[in-house]
Amino acid sequence: MKKWLFVILLLACFCPVFAGEDETRGVDEKRELVYKVDIKDEIGPGIWRLTKRSFDRATDEGADVILVHMNTYGGMVVYADSLRSLILNYPKPVWVFIDNNAASAGALISIACDRIYMREGANIGAATVVNQTGEAMPDKYQSYMRSMIRATAQAHGKDTVTENGRTVVRWHRDPLIAEAMVDDRVVVEGVTDSGKVVTFTPHEAMQYGYCDGIAENVAEVLQKEGVTNYELRQYEPTTLDQLIGFLISPIVQGILIMVIIGGIYFELQTPGVGFPLVAAVTACLLYFAPLYLEGFANYVEIILFVVGLILLLLEIFVIPGFGVTGILGIVCVVGSLALAGIDDFTFEFLPDFTSAIIRSLFFVVSCSLVSLFGSIWLSQKLFGSRRLNFALHAEQKVEDGFVGVDMAVKEEIGKEGVAFTDLRPAGKVSIGDDVYDAVSETGAFITRGTSVRVLKYQAGQVYVVKA
Secondary structure, three states, rough: OOHHHHHHHHHHHHHHHHHHHHHHHHHOOOOEEEEEEEEOOOHHHHHHHHHHHHHHHHOOOOOEEEEEEOOOOOOOOHHHHHHHHHHHHOOEEEEEEEEEEEEHHHHHHHHHEEEEEEOOOEEOOOOOOOOOOOEEHHHHHHHHHHHHHHHHHHHEEEEEEOOOOOOEEEOOHHHHHHHHOOOHHHHHHHOEOOOOOOOOEEEEEEEEOOOOOOOOHHHHHHHHHHOOOEEEEOOOOOHHHHHHHHHHHHHHHHHHHHHHHHHHHHHHOOOOOOOHHHHHHHHHHHHHHHHOOOOOOOOHHHHHHHHHHHHHHHHHHHHOOHHHHHHHHHHHHHHHHHEEEEEEHHHHHHHHHHHHHHHHHHHHHHHHHHHHHOOOOOHHHHHHOOOOOOOOOOOOOHHOOOOOOOOOHHOOOOOOEEEEEOOOOOEEEEEOOOEEEEEEEOOOEEOOEEEEEEEEEEEOOEEEEEE
């Protein structure tokens, strides 16, 4: 009995020690959470949306570090600016692995990251602002980009280094080199001469402080950073993300514009049908909703479209014909569709706003004309075909006994009646118990109550003279 008591006491003494070792081992083996974000397409609304959601998800899940997997030739400046601001202001470390290209907007985003790794054969730089044809934009664009990329480089602060026995303070990433990636007029001694925009290879980038290491894959990047025990996660786009990406593609937007214009045309041709208008409104929602979510369209474009739609409805149901109201409605609709396709960044450079609006307007007008001509052709096929029962094609001919007016009035010829109203020379006469539209045959004025005699009947009217 004493032996068993001794064993129990011994185990009780050592159990806390074993428990402490297990707990310590659990702390030591805690895995770091690395969140990977892919930027492998043109910088635009889709990339911005997915990146922002990835950063938000990383924050919610308590990620220790974010690793951007970069391979892009650039994109829209407004979204590149939003991405670099997101990275600079993020509280946790953000590293970037340039798999192949980090050009233009991609270079700006990479410089914003805390650590830069590049693959052999990759490039970073060439951040000159260009238009859709590849031509350099005016200097005001370049000045804005120079300031932005310079501030991004300066945000990483300065390093204290020892050179030739002297302590030297230098920028961690030289802002002047960053400017040289944008403007070919910037000269950096030993790096570039005037007339050449800076683009670095991995080894050149390491030499001038724009690369912290060369790696072949994401795992090697983490290994070089001393992260060996980690969990790698990545945000998976939702169905909504994929749907928005699909709807904002140019082809789909062109189709939606055609449906909007075609629906309005058919509603003008067949007022009261309803279905064409429903199709137009549905296409309108699918057109504006993703653009609003991505920051292209705002309340101004939406209000302008609604005003245009109201004017067209007034033209259809309240004001018959086609006049000023209808024209203003079409102008508002087309204008709103064109403005929705221009990012707000363009408005900061009003002198060059014309080219942007012309491109967007050309796209909208082209789609509208295609839709209009297609609708005219389709309406002729639908309403002009005898094989399709969309319209009445039966004819009622006079020779078959069909008439368009009541021919019983002819029986009143030769009879006498009384002027029911003054005839000046037109008016009304009463013959028996019936009242008819009448015209004075001679054009003379006939006062009300005067006796008249019917001479003839023509075009729905009786012609009379004083009896």
